[in-house]
Amino acid sequence: MERLFTRTTRTNSIVALLLLLLCVGQAQATLGKDPYAYFFNETWGNFSEELKTARAQGKKGILLFFEMDECPFCHRMKKTVLNQPTVQAYFRQHFLNFSVDIEGDVEMTDFQGKVMPQKDFSIKINRVRVTPVFAFYDLDGKQIMRYTGATSSVEEFMWLGEFVEKGLYKEMRFTKYKRQKKAAQQAK
Secondary structure, three states, rough: HHHHHHHHHHHHHHHHHHHHHHHHHHHHHHOOOOOOHHHOOOOOOHHHHHHHHHHHOOEEEEEEEEEEOOOOHHHHHHHHOOOHHHHHHHHHHEEEEEEEEEEOOOEOOOOOOEEEEEEHHHHHHOOOOOOOOOEEEEOOOOOOEEOOOOOOOOHHHHHHHHHHHHOHHHOOHHHHHHHHHHHHHOOO
């Protein structure tokens, strides 16, 4: 009887340990990877130089994420979308991705080579009034797509990337593209 009790206790302990490891693994998967290390590229804040880098690396363009510290939607995007490995891999493959603090005093260089604080680049040049704003630029530094606000999901953010990467912004609005994607999913 004692041996049976010991064996049952040992089995229960192993099952509990495996369940704990499974929960920890799922929690880590939900947390994802730090977007500042795995989504955003490092920069010295010279976007005219970053254009040259993007061209040399065969990228489709540059994505700027305009954010501010107090923005709950910016934090949600970083904790639920920009931290996902599939998002990070896709966007790193097709774009150079940079964060811009709309309240920042750090000097940076815009796409035309003008030096200014981040806040002037954000507010005066790009007219960012709310955050987050995702602004896509072509390889000449011209803004080709702008999305204001948080996306509803990882899937919608991936659609946004595809929309720009495939050049569909030249043919239709993003809302139409989303409707087409949703209709295709429902048809399956």
